[in-house]
Amino acid sequence: MLSYVLDRFKSSIVVLLVVSIITFFVLMIIPGNPAQLILGTDATPEAIAELHAAMGLDRPMYQQYLSWLLNLFKLDMGTSYVYGESVTALIARSIPVTFSISTFAMAIAVFIAFLFGMTSAIKKNSVIDYFSRSIMQLGAAIPSFWIGMVFIVYFGVKLKVLPVSGFVPIERNLAGFIRSIFLPSLVLAIGEVGTLLRIIRSSMLDSLKQDYMDMARVKGLSAGKTYIKYALRGALTAPLTIMGMQFAKLAGGTVVVETIFALPGIGRLVLTAVEHRDIVLLQGLVMFITSTVVFITLIVDILVMFLNPRIKSFQEGE
Amino acid sequence: MRINLSLIIGIILVLIIIAVWVLSFVYMPYPPNEMNISNRFLKPGIDSEHILGTDNFGRDILSRIMYGSRNVLLVGIVSVTLGTMIGILLGALAAMLKHYSDKIIMRIMDGLMAFPGILLAMMLVTVLEKGIQGSIAAISIFMVPVFSRLVYSMILDTENLLYIKAAKSYGSSKGQIFFRHYIPAMLPRLITQFSSSIGSAVMIETSLSFLGLGIQPPFASWGLMLSESRQFFMGYPYLAVAPGIAIIITVLGFNLIGDGLNDILIDREGSDE
Numbered sequence: 001m002l003s004y005v006l007d008r009f010k011s012s013i014v015v016l017l018v019v020s021i022i023t024f025f026v027l028m029i030i031p032g033n034p035a036q037l038i039l040g041t042d043a044t045p046e047a048i049a050e051l052h053a054a055m056g057l058d059r060p061m062y063q064q065y066l067s068w069l070l071n072l073f074k075l076d077m078g079t080s081y082v083y084g085e086s087v088t089a090l091i092a093r094s095i096p097v098t099f100s101i102s103t104f105a106m107a108i109a110v111f112i113a114f115l116f117g118m119t120s121a122i123k124k125n126s127v128i129d130y131f132s133r134s135i136m137q138l139g140a141a142i143p144s145f146w147i148g149m150v151f152i153v154y155f156g157v158k159l160k161v162l163p164v165s166g167f168v169p170i171e172r173n174l175a176g177f178i179r180s181i182f183l184p185s186l187v188l189a190i191g192e193v194g195t196l197l198r199i200i201r202s203s204m205l206d207s208l209k210q211d212y213m214d215m216a217r218v219k220g221l222s223a224g225k226t227y228i229k230y231a232l233r234g235a236l237t238a239p240l241t242i243m244g245m246q247f248a249k250l251a252g253g254t255v256v257v258e259t260i261f262a263l264p265g266i267g268r269l270v271l272t273a274v275e276h277r278d279i280v281l282l283q284g285l286v287m288f289i290t291s292t293v294v295f296i297t298l299i300v301d302i303l304v305m306f307l308n309p310r311i312k313s314f315q316e317g318e
Numbered sequence: 319m320r321i322n323l324s325l326i327i328g329i330i331l332v333l334i335i336i337a338v339w340v341l342s343f344v345y346m347p348y349p350p351n352e353m354n355i356s357n358r359f360l361k362p363g364i365d366s367e368h369i370l371g372t373d374n375f376g377r378d379i380l381s382r383i384m385y386g387s388r389n390v391l392l393v394g395i396v397s398v399t400l401g402t403m404i405g406i407l408l409g410a411l412a413a414m415l416k417h418y419s420d421k422i423i424m425r426i427m428d429g430l431m432a433f434p435g436i437l438l439a440m441m442l443v444t445v446l447e448k449g450i451q452g453s454i455a456a457i458s459i460f461m462v463p464v465f466s467r468l469v470y471s472m473i474l475d476t477e478n479l480l481y482i483k484a485a486k487s488y489g490s491s492k493g494q495i496f497f498r499h500y501i502p503a504m505l506p507r508l509i510t511q512f513s514s515s516i517g518s519a520v521m522i523e524t525s526l527s528f529l530g531l532g533i534q535p536p537f538a539s540w541g542l543m544l545s546e547s548r549q550f551f552m553g554y555p556y557l558a559v560a561p562g563i564a565i566i567i568t569v570l571g572f573n574l575i576g577d578g579l580n581d582i583l584i585d586r587e588g589s590d591e
Contacts, residue, residue, distance in 0.1 A: 011428075018429030023441070030445050137324075137577075141570035143521060145528045145544060146562035149551060157552050249434035256436075256525055260548075270437065271529060274444045286441060290432045 001305070008301055012294045019290045020072070024065050027279050068283070077284030082276045087284035090269060097167050097265035101181045101257070102250030105188035110243060112193050117200030117239075121208060122227060132197060139194030148187045148260040155183060165262035184261045188254055192246045199242050203235035210234060237304055244300025251296065252289035325578025331571030335564075339387040348378035350385035351536045362556050370560045373543075374550050382538035383560050389450060389539045390568060393532075394519040397457035402512055404458070405465025410500070412466065413473035414492050424470060427463040436522050443531045453532045457519050468511060472504050506583035514576030517569045524565050540565050 035051040056064055071077065077087035112135075120132035156164030162183055168176035207213070208231050216226040255267035266285065273282035347369075354376035362371035362379070370379035408427070412420040430438065442456035476482055476499075485495050526532035527541030535542065540561040547557035 014425060015428045015432050018425050019432050022426070022429055026441065026445055137570060137573065138566075140573055141517070141566050143524055143528075143541075143544075143562065143565050143569075145525065145541075146558065146565065149544065149548065149558050150562075153552060153555050153558075252434040252437065255440070255529065259529060270440060274440050274531065277444055279444075282441065282444060286433070286437065289434065289437060293432050293434050 004305060005302055008298055012298050015294055016291060019294075020069060020287060021065070023283055023286045023290075024068060025061070027283055028061065028064075030277065030279060072287060077287070078280040080273070080278050080281035080284075082272060082278045082281065087281050090281070091266065091284065091288050094264060094266045094269055096169065097263050098254060098258070098267065099251060100170070100177070101184045101188060101254060101263065101265070102247060104181055104185035105192065105250055106243065106247050108185060108189035109192040109196055109246070112189070113196035113200055113239075117197045118204055118227070118232065120197075121201045121204035124205070132201065136194040136198050136201075139190055139192075139197075142190065144187050144191045145256050145260055147190055148184070148257060151183050151187060152260070167263045167265075184254075184257045184263060187257050187260075188250060192250070196239060196242055196246065200235070200239045203238045204231060207231045207235035236307060240304050240307065241300060244296055244303075248293040248296035252293050322578045322581055324574045325582065328571050328574030328576075328578055331567050332575060335387060335391070335568050335571060338384055339391050342384040342388055346381040346384050348381045350381040350538050351377065353377055362560075371554075371556055373547065373557060379543075379557070379560050382543060383540070383564050386538040386540045386543065386561070386564070389527075389533050389537070390520055390523060390565075393450060393453050393457065393523040394516045394568075394572075397454045397523075398461055398512060398515045398519050400454070400458035401461025401515070402465050402508070405462045406469050406508070408462065409466035409469030410473060410496055413470045413477070414496065420470070423466070427466050427470075430459070430463040431467075436525050439522055439526060440529075440531065443526065448531050449534055450532075453523055453526055456526070457522050460522065461515055461519065464515065465508070465511065468507060469504060472507065473500055476500065476503055506579075510576050510579045510583060512576075513572050513579060517572035517576065520565070520568050520572065 035048045035055060035057065039048055039051060052058060056067065068078075075088050077091075079085065080087050080090060083090055116128070116132040116135065120126075120129040123129055152164040155162045163180055164183070166180060168180040170177040212230055212234070213226060216230045221229070252266070254265065255270055257263070258265045258267035259271060266289065269281065270285050270289075272278070273285060354372070357372050357376035358374060362369060370383065372378055373382070408423050412423040433441070438460050439453075439456040442459055443452045446452040446455050482495065482499055485499055490498070523532060524539070524541035524544075527539040528545045530542075530545060533539040533542055535546070543561040544558055547554075547561075551558045
């Protein structure tokens, strides 16, 4: 079991190393001289050459990569030229926004997906099953920027019940905080609920077919008890893995939703970095986001292992 | 065989989009980029000269939707085709050559998979150009790990089956085994994945153009139309209706075809039916 954890840990490190290589070298082939970009077009060639050397851009690529990588470990990701601030500070400031909306979005998505996923598996081919399957398909096909715009018009402009842009920090005003993250989270949840619902429904259908369900019924347990205690428990592994992946994806930045609702999160930073070709900022963001994804996936895998004795014994049996 | 509702609805939706696309080469009510300031913000209506209305520059929305279908289908189909071909090649190389090639290739694929959502596409667009080629390249690369992982695991699953062993003992070359045996065995899954991937490619393309990183103005793309309407749609909500519905029809169509094919070709038991 410990060897499984170590194994997963090792492969996570390898993935992050690969990501760092891809990120660094892909963004290095960008046309144009970063020193020129920073100083603007009026700068003298001497000034550009000086900054070029000061930034270490005249060193061989692999040396630049290694010193960049070493600085990453010290959480020093350089200075963004658009903001003129340290990338670490910029990211740290944006985390609360993105983390709040993604957590809240996952809570909404998980609630809806379990409610409808389980009922639709138990009452297969009923009205509720068809309804759930429509949510499944539509949720995956509706672009988040479109539903976001619809919500803004409806809730923000017509009903005037919710703010349509900006973020209120939780420590300033709890009610304001919830109001400011509600619509963006709902939009994100709609995008994720379909995939999750599909997995819950099919795992639940699988689980309902198992022998232990008959056993539970023979024992005389009530329907509710058999569903929650046996069927749901047996059907939890796949949805958990997917939930982990979805949360990781959301926590890594929700560019589109943050853009529509004008939220100062990680996604906004990504878009700014891309628009202005701020390579240092983008490199830092990509490393931060992929590390978050890899880390959350690792945690979920270990969690799933604890919940699912079959994986545990399989690993030990090896 | 039972009628598969997903597949039928999916095909109908995709046919609608293809019909619009074909028609856009033959006839569009107005030139899609023609501005007419005196006709700004005309409301949609059946008896109106502009059935779907006009936008903030007085451009005909129907014509722009029709023109936009070209970009969406071009980017969607070309990028998924490229991604599929490169993905199959890399997956097959990794699975059939083994040694170090599988470790190196599959680790790179794992690395690419660690980029969530459209981050990889955004990063690639930064390096490439904004616009249609940039979108195609970015989305193709996005698709590569999906297909290479699929092919890699399918080959590992089948390589010990009797008929593959028999072919090897007959002295068939790796290429022969790949084309004669692996490809036919993998085809159902590949086709299914191909169709759903077009759905996701369309979604990424529209997101990129919504963020201003895809097709550039004045050319029409559905994502860009939505993004351009953001300033005005509070007063003129109809601006956002047509592009949104066009995107939903396209993505839903390809996803439903993927699901339907999955039920028919792979999951014959049809746990969903």
